[in-house]
Amino acid sequence: MTTSGRISQSAFDGSRLRVILLLDLYEGAQEQFLDAYEHMRNKVASVPGHISDQLCQSIENPSQWLITSEWESAPPFLAWVNSEEHVETVRPMHSCVRDTRSMRYSILRETRPGRPLTPEAAKAGLQAAARVGDGVARHALTFTVKPGSESKVAELLAGYKSPRAQVDDTTRLCRTSLFMHGNRVVRAVEVEGDLLAALRHVARQPEVRAVEEAINPYLEQDRDLTDPESARVFFTRAALPAVHHVMAGSPEPAGLRRHALYYPALAGRGMDLARFLAHQDEAAADEPDSPVYASTVFQRDDIVVRLVDVIGELDRDPLAALGVKGPGKAAELGRLLDGAAIGVEGALDSERNLNRLLAHADMLPITDRSSAES
Numbered sequence: 001m002t003t004s005g006r007i008s009q010s011a012f013d014g015s016r017l018r019v020i021l022l023l024d025l026y027e028g029a030q031e032q033f034l035d036a037y038e039h040m041r042n043k044v045a046s047v048p049g050h051i052s053d054q055l056c057q058s059i060e061n062p063s064q065w066l067i068t069s070e071w072e073s074a075p076p077f078l079a080w081v082n083s084e085e086h087v088e089t090v091r092p093m094h095s096c097v098r099d100t101r102s103m104r105y106s107i108l109r110e111t112r113p114g115r116p117l118t119p120e121a122a123k124a125g126l127q128a129a130a131r132v133g134d135g136v137a138r139h140a141l142t143f144t145v146k147p148g149s150e151s152k153v154a155e156l157l158a159g160y161k162s163p164r165a166q167v168d169d170t171t172r173l174c175r176t177s178l179f180m181h182g183n184r185v186v187r188a189v190e191v192e193g194d195l196l197a198a199l200r201h202v203a204r205q206p207e208v209r210a211v212e213e214a215i216n217p218y219l220e221q222d223r224d225l226t227d228p229e230s231a232r233v234f235f236t237r238a239a240l241p242a243v244h245h246v247m248a249g250s251p252e253p254a255g256l257r258r259h260a261l262y263y264p265a266l267a268g269r270g271m272d273l274a275r276f277l278a279h280q281d282e283a284a285a286d287e288p289d290s291p292v293y294a295s296t297v298f299q300r301d302d303i304v305v306r307l308v309d310v311i312g313e314l315d316r317d318p319l320a321a322l323g324v325k326g327p328g329k330a331a332e333l334g335r336l337l338d339g340a341a342i343g344v345e346g347a348l349d350s351e352r353n354l355n356r357l358l359a360h361a362d363m364l365p366i367t368d369r370s371s372a373e374s
Helices: 030-044 074-081 084-096 119-123 150-159 195-204 206-218 228-238 270-284 318-322 329-334 351-361
Strands: 007-010 017-025 050-057 064-071 097-106 136-144 172-181 184-192 239-247 256-264 292-300 303-311 364-370
Touching: 017 030, 017 074, 030 050, 030 064, 030 084, 050 074, 064 074, 074 084, 074 097, 074 239, 074 270, 084 097, 084 228, 136 195, 136 228, 136 292, 136 303, 150 172, 150 184, 150 206, 150 364, 172 195, 172 256, 184 195, 184 256, 184 292, 184 303, 195 206, 228 239, 239 270, 256 318, 256 351, 256 364, 270 292, 270 303, 270 329, 318 329, 318 351
Parallel strands: none
Antiparallel strands: 007 239, 017 064, 017 097, 050 064, 136 184, 136 239, 172 184, 172 364, 239 292, 256 303, 292 303
């Protein structure tokens, strides 16, 4: 289990997960929503890692509903919620729901009246310790553009005016980092306060709407952001959740550079790859000479992106930059990667192959803007 106080976010601490979904229904849509929920409930009941769920209706406002579910841990939930099966399963609910809000919590403590437990049993499936973060939520979106349009898309994404950083009294957009790898775009955001409020704020800004409209012809996945259903499906499929964040315990050094590394996983091994990188970065955070000051791992299906703030150049210490310091770790990473996709044949047991992987994984920076610049 993850216990380091330097980890502010992790899907890999082994604790059970509580998911809360708040819904505001359209008037008169209650029965239609119940039918859609029954369909969803039957599907989710067979999903590995799912323990239970409850559907609740407000006693004060009949349009306000609540779905809570419990999972054995975060990884099986993330695998389900990011799947195409989930997208199709919840689609019938969309016409019933005016607004939704999803929240995910690791279970830290629990009380079971009348069921005394041994200390060991009481700790089973619980987050080991409270995480102390920096008040920043992290999220990313990823999508692909038509081959041959990469330079035009990069130009459009680099040239727009930054939106206003202050969302409201409690929420502020801190940083937006945008990278490309071939025809794949990754946009990572850091938000102080309410992540959903910040994402909605950004989506409403005229300068952002203009650039999103400008890149529409180049996207491989068609979308119409003026149509709520089309926008919802696009952003659901584009979501690239942060599954782990760790920062060194020392004060932030001068001269940090932000890089994004793209790791194409073997089919079905994306979560294993993200877990491996998370554990490697956790260990590196305790090493005073590590050039990696902070790391965030994002993962969806077999897409894994590692955002790192590094002292100096990446090739100063390729093993640390790739997250493979330690005996046998490069070989372990190699067993989780799609070697054909990264142009590396054979095991990652040579300096040549490690440098080739680093050169391939290092994503092209498009823009990196902090709130001080906006």
